[in-house]
Amino acid sequence: MRNETIAIHAGYDPDPTTKAVAVPIYQTVAYAFDSADHGAALFNLEADGFRYSRIANPTTTVLEKRIAELEGGVGALAVATGQAALHFAFVNLADDGGNIVSVPQLYGTTHTLLGHVLPRQGITGRFADSDQPDAIERLIDHNTKAVFAETIGNPAGNVCDIEALAEVAHRNGVPLIVDNTVATPMLLKPFDYGADIAVHSLTKFLGGHGTTLGGAIVDSGRFPWAEQALRFPGFNQPDPSYHGLVYAERFGPKAYIERARSVYQRTMGSVLSPFNAFLLLQGIETVALRIERHVENARKVAEFLRNDARVAWVNYAGFPDSPYHALVQKYLNGNASSLFTFGIKGGLEAGKAFYDGLKLVTRLVNIGDAKSLACHPASTTHRQMSVEQQCLAGVLPETIRLSIGIEHVSDIIEDIDQALAAACAQQARLDAAE
Template structure:
């Protein structure tokens, strides 16, 4: 099926009532038929509902539908995008290991990688997304994950997916990619050989800023990469915490299976059924919304590029943008999503521009139907050192825009008065 059809139908078979809308199964637990049935479920001899910390019928539809959009094999929903990133990494790495990350990351992801994971004994090593060859020099026998974003937030860089994947595959290392900004409508990293895709569903997936949640999707065939791979004994050896289960001996997608039975079970960052239902509603219109976000952003970027008070515009849809060629290679029909950033002279000028806007809302979110303006240096990246900000492309005068679904002419008029007021 085409994506628009999958967005409306994938993963849902109507229940006994014939409901057209996916029901919200707002329940904590499920009754077993008898003791044998319960034992079979826990031993994976039968598949079914056990406890909503592990699975839920509404969330199951969300997971299957999102996996279909990414053309993946299976998905695991989480309580937030940050939880999805943590699970994707912690599923492969443990104390004493290292991960290789792009320097150009969302501020929260950068902090998790450089500081929080360090306290778990996992070292983060960084490379510039524009020099993927540098990854090779950072890899050793303890490297478990190579992590990057398809379209970086807020520097708006586009990664060379093929080049990074080629290095990872040469060393048998799992690649994890954050595809939140591009969404599976504009970019499908799994088709380029990426192993695991993560998303903050709080962004474009819900589309209206209604719910916090995340999701990770594994590619079809990831089992072959993990099988007998000495980097990943946790998939090849018995898990003593789950009756000696060997994840690769079970005919289920192994990466999401282990993340569910080990990490989600023990750490508990589970999405609520109601939020899963909200994400399902958002998915239904995602293929329609993303071209509008992209088209509006293109018009705004072109306006900003011609304004005398704008020092620089970061949007790969612009022909002279250094990321333009990569965007044309990896993004559907050259659409580059609704996120862009631009630089003005300094911190104080940026503050004035942000405060003068009237249609744009000053919010630390992206992917809303309503347009958002953010000053990363004073908000999302405030906790970083000057060196870390410079490395991930955040300068004092940088302003990030999440372009919504309003009329582009109104958005341009609002920015014009803010720049010239």
């Protein structure tokens, strides 16, 4: 099936008992066992089924199957937030220590996770000075457990060369993890280019309506865990908490995602509620249509800004002179995402005046909503980073990040136009006062 059909049908047939066409919300904590032996088989991971909703739930399972099929993976794990998904994705590989080598263009909280939180747990985040493959490879050593990148950086808007990063990672015996939140499988399927694990904040484009938190990890099933036994003992040595089970032997291509569920979801409990899973499924049904409008609107807004004398710069990967334009053609079929940044003349104060002048475009820190959204990263999402780290992440003091929604594009542009006028008027008053 194609994306549009997968997004509506994958993972669910009408309920056999009630014949319900919509996915039911299984609002239950636990599930009855047929017998003591049946319960033991479930807890020993010897039988499929449900035992407790902290580990798996029928509504959430449909969501997991749908996301896995959209990405072309063997399995997925849905959790409470995108940040929980990233946390589980990293520690599932590096819970015996080691380092994660990352591109520098990251969402601010992801940078905090790698740079400050995980190091206290014995896992080091190493940040390259660019997203170029050679910059990544210079940081890889025998303790590296993964290479990490956002397929489209938030807020930098850079497009990573997934195929080249995968070659670097595999040459050094480690998987490539990518955060595919901004691109979504509608624009990019990273497993087609060698990525091994994909992470999503379902809160963003896939949910699409700014109502529901959620995250997911998707396993391609292609990384050879058994061939890297020394580097990844957690997949190849007996797990005493499961009576000596060896994940690579028991689950084969699904070893990574099954270990993430059994070790981390089960014991750390960052659980997605069945109601949230239901809401996210509704969002996914229309994601293909929404992405088309997001992309079309963003192109028109970026062109308007670039042609406006009040604007100093526009960082939009869809422009032919963007350093990422060729990668947009290769990976995104020519469709630059609806997330991009710009700065207006007058610097920080002018940028703040523009931001404060918006009326239709909402000021907040989410992205991927049906509504158009604006953010000033230096004072919000990337506030905890140093000025040097912000610059590497693509954040300047005056940077405004736009996530263009699906409203009529003329209304979006008119609001941006009047906010630019308000910023220029304020700047003129400041200049006159001096």
